[in-house]
Amino acid sequence: MKSTHPPLLEIRNLKVHFPIKEGFIIQRQVGTIKAVDGVNLIVHPGETLGLVGESGSGKTTVGRAVLKLEEATEGNILLEGKDITGLSGTALREGRRRLGMVFQDPFGSLNPRMSAG
Structure with a gap:
């Protein structure tokens, strides 16, 4: 059965992308770092999402962009x-x-006496 409610979160x-700059006083852009490049996802009410990947793969950048x-x-x-x-x-x-x-160190980010979700 399809829900009539929109997704909770849709990306x-x-x-x-972050610029790569060269020079100290006079800076010019010499390239671009594509930290996140074309992410699509949908989170419906009641679902939980975990972004998993190697170090430097853009997980935190996705979260920071959403916020x-x-x-x-x-x-x-x-x-x-x-x-x-x-x-x-x-x-x-x-x-x-x-x-x-929840940032990358869940033990430093979550208080076991508080509920999440």
């Missing part, structure tokens, strides 16, 4: 069907209240 073609702690180069992030990609200020703070991220 469409997310790209996060808008890192600027996406391209793509869209939808929270409950609403595009939050361009949010800022109060609207961004409202959206962040619905999101959370």
Whole structure:
């Protein structure tokens, strides 16, 4: 049976690229690091998502882009069907209240006396 509710989180073609710069006083861009290049995923209500991969594969960058702690180069992030990609200020703070991220050291990030999920 299909749900009439939109996905809780949907990421469409997310790209996060960082410039490689050269020079100290006068800097110029000499290349680009593609930290995240075309990620698509959907998380429905009640589902749990874990991003798993090698060190440096972009897991944290995806999470930081979803939380808008890192600027996406391209793509869209939808929270409950609403595009939050361009949010800022109060609207961004409202959206962040619905999101959370467990960083790479779960034992340092989670308090066993608190519930998650």
